[in-house]
Amino acid sequence: MKTVSILLGCIALAGCVQNLDDPSPESGAIAFREDCASCHGLDAMGSGSFGGALIITPPDLTRLSERHGGMYPAGYVMNVIDGYARGDHFSAAMPEFGAGDMGPTINVEQDGVGTPIPARLLALSLYLESIQR
Template sequence: MRPHPLLALLALAACVEQEPEPSGAALFREHCASCHGPDGRGGGAAAAALDRAPPDLTQISRRNGGTFPRNRVMSIIDGYTRGTHSGRLMPEFGEMDLGPTVIIEDVPGVGTPVPVRLLALADYLESIQH
């Protein structure tokens, strides 16, 4: 008896290795902690060499009236928009591989493709707000 073609396809799909979900905390440790500190409050090892101290990332929501500005944070991280606060001090992480995109829907019915690693990092930053 031959296996059903759909079952064979499902078995093949199960064998395909899935890319693990990125950890926002791990991405932060790898790319951000040297300047922003291991807890996001500033004072990382590389911060002393900078002209201006990196901001305390645990206070983003407080500085924004109690709301975490996810889209603005992602835009600053990837380098799409930069205010005068970061200028050229912060690397543009959008130039590196931020992984495949996922669709997020901030406005009902409007989906925006966002790199999965960028979203994970923004989620992590939101989780450390005080």
């Protein structure tokens, strides 16, 4: 999983994901409600009931693009969710979702190079991309 995560930082998902029948923003919204909303809030703005009790306040996930120069950082987001790319500024309360089952892999292709990405991870990223302000 860690090797795949490294490659994700180089992949731009816009326009390169094939067959989104399963990993969609809608399925990502369900995964978000199940796995993330208690800390990040149903609105993804860091307002979750459990998040308020944490030492490090969960970030507003609707402003990821804004904080990254206007481009949605898909590789970064998936690395953080997976657990690979985390700095000291991350709360230890953030689970390392890559250590669990994130579903079957979907092949994401760019420039003829395919990278398998777990469907739930891809769906979460697509959902977060869809709610950027």
